[in-house]
Amino acid sequence: MTSRRNFLLSAGAIVGAGLVNRVQAAGLPEAPLQSAAATGAPLLPPDGRPYQPVVTLNGWSLPWRMKNGWKEFHLIAEPVQRELAPGMVANFWGYNGQSPGPTIECVEGDRVRIFVTNKLKEKTAVHWHGILLPNGMDGVGGLTQPHIPAGKTFVYEFVMKKAGLFMYHPHSDEMVQLAMGMHGAIVVHPKDPASHRVDRDFIFLTTAYDIDPGTATPRVNTMTDFNMWTWNSRVFPGIDPLVVRKGDRVRIRVGNLTMTNHPMHLHGYDFTVTQTDGGWVPRSAQWPETTVDLPIGALRAIEFDADAEGDWAFHCHKSHHTMNAMGHAVPTMVGVSQEGLADKITKLIPDYMPMGEHGMGEMGEMEMPLPDNTLPMMTGTGPFGPLEMGGMFSVVKVRAGLARNDYRDPGWYTHPEGTVAHEWAGELPDIHRKS
Ligand SMILES: [Cu+2]
Numbered sequence: 001m002t003s004r005r006n007f008l009l010s011a012g013a014i015v016g017a018g019l020v021n022r023v024q025a026a027g028l029p030e031a032p033l034q035s036a037a038a039t040g041a042p043l044l045p046p047d048g049r050p051y052q053p054v055v056t057l058n059g060w061s062l063p064w065r066m067k068n069g070w071k072e073f074h075l076i077a078e079p080v081q082r083e084l085a086p087g088m089v090a091n092f093w094g095y096n097g098q099s100p101g102p103t104i105e106c107v108e109g110d111r112v113r114i115f116v117t118n119k120l121k122e123k124t125a126v127h128w129h130g131i132l133l134p135n136g137m138d139g140v141g142g143l144t145q146p147h148i149p150a151g152k153t154f155v156y157e158f159v160m161k162k163a164g165l166f167m168y169h170p171h172s173d174e175m176v177q178l179a180m181g182m183h184g185a186i187v188v189h190p191k192d193p194a195s196h197r198v199d200r201d202f203i204f205l206t207t208a209y210d211i212d213p214g215t216a217t218p219r220v221n222t223m224t225d226f227n228m229w230t231w232n233s234r235v236f237p238g239i240d241p242l243v244v245r246k247g248d249r250v251r252i253r254v255g256n257l258t259m260t261n262h263p264m265h266l267h268g269y270d271f272t273v274t275q276t277d278g279g280w281v282p283r284s285a286q287w288p289e290t291t292v293d294l295p296i297g298a299l300r301a302i303e304f305d306a307d308a309e310g311d312w313a314f315h316c317h318k319s320h321h322t323m324n325a326m327g328h329a330v331p332t333m334v335g336v337s338q339e340g341l342a343d344k345i346t347k348l349i350p351d352y353m354p355m356g357e358h359g360m361g362e363m364g365e366m367e368m369p370l371p372d373n374t375l376p377m378m379t380g381t382g383p384f385g386p387l388e389m390g391g392m393f394s395v396v397k398v399r400a401g402l403a404r405n406d407y408r409d410p411g412w413y414t415h416p417e418g419t420v421a422h423e424w425a426g427e428l429p430d431i432h433r434k435s
Pocket residue numbers: 229261262263316317318321392
């Protein structure tokens with residue numbers, strides 16, 4: 001896991017470290033910029049209606065200003081650089097300095113005005129996915145509004161009619177602009193802060209990129225064969241842990257902006273789906289799950305009571321989505337003897353390393369030569385050895401005795417004596433099998 005620690009949250013913290021206000025133009029709200037990829041402190045509302053803020057995994061929430069009863073935000077569409085994990089930085093397009101753009105948090109009934117300034121070299125438009133709004137505010141370039149030309153600022157105005165989890169993304173040269181990383185989350189909190197309340201509320205969106213090892217800009221025409229499967233434009237081991245206090249009610253909200261589905265699996269717990277981008281799921285329609293499929297273009301919120309301490313894996317269950325850049329052209333070598341082969345090939349290719357005869361787990365431990373600016377297919381180290389993961393993988397760390405707003409990485413779980421799987425120390429029977 002990344003060694004970087006999350007911010008220690010302080011009451012009244014409005015903006016995270018690294019934020020810079022750039023736009024002071026008359027009439028326009030400020031457009032804060034975020035340069036860091038760390039998980040930002042929850043944005044406690046300084047004005048407007050009260051709510052319990054979310055934590056954006058490896059992201060942040062956008063400050064606003066109140067003006068004559070309107071909540072005003074300012075998004076700037078622009079090229080950005082994003083570290084996917086230590087060792088790899090991508091050239092993306094995003095909003096306010098990052099991909100994903102900042103999370104927009106509102107309250108049911110809020111009147112919102114969102115300024116969008118286009119600092120790309122081509123036109124754009126922003127669609128507010130899942131939000132019930134007037135047709136002309138829906139953000140489909142050419143259909144419901146003119147595209148926003150390069151260099152121009154457009155204004156969107158609507159009322160947040162219902163609470164829920166939503167997202168924003170371009171609807172203008174959509175294939176390219178999504179492939180380049182433009183997206184962000186929207187959370188509309190219930191009017192009554194006591195309704196649907198949880199103790200810890202996380203949100204992130206899934207995206208996928210195809211970035212050739214040794215390069216930094218995604219291939220924008222790729223249809224299915226992506227090699228970077230991300231949560232908020234981060235891959236394991238760059239994704240922060242989801243830190244939870246034992247006993248907390250936890251909600252994790254996830255949206256899918258990739259071109260395939262993701263079966264999201266949580267270890268150690270069963271949970272229920274309490275919300276989709278269509279609204280709250282009635283209690284009578286909820287059932288227990290340990291994996292929920294996240295369809296393309298959809299959002300889901302899961303909830304559980306964090307009653308079991310530990311480091312619980314949380315990941316997409318498609319095994320190719322918990323890996324980083326890999327060569328699919330590599331032949332399967334399981335069961336193929338490579339004895340003597342390495343010596344012969346090494347004479348021709350000095351860096352050649354035979355692998356896969358007994359599986360590919362050994363790759364998680366090797367220091368393989370890599371091109372600049374890419375990540376190993378299987379990587380990461382835990383307290384017991386290599387984790388052999390990548391992509392859409394993180395850990396829900398449940399600990400007793402944390403402070404209410406403490407999201408700092410507590411390190412690895414210390415297991416109570418005698419509760420870890422261990423080698424059998426007794427007599428071993430002679431087991432005969434065909435080999
Ligand atoms: Cu997946």
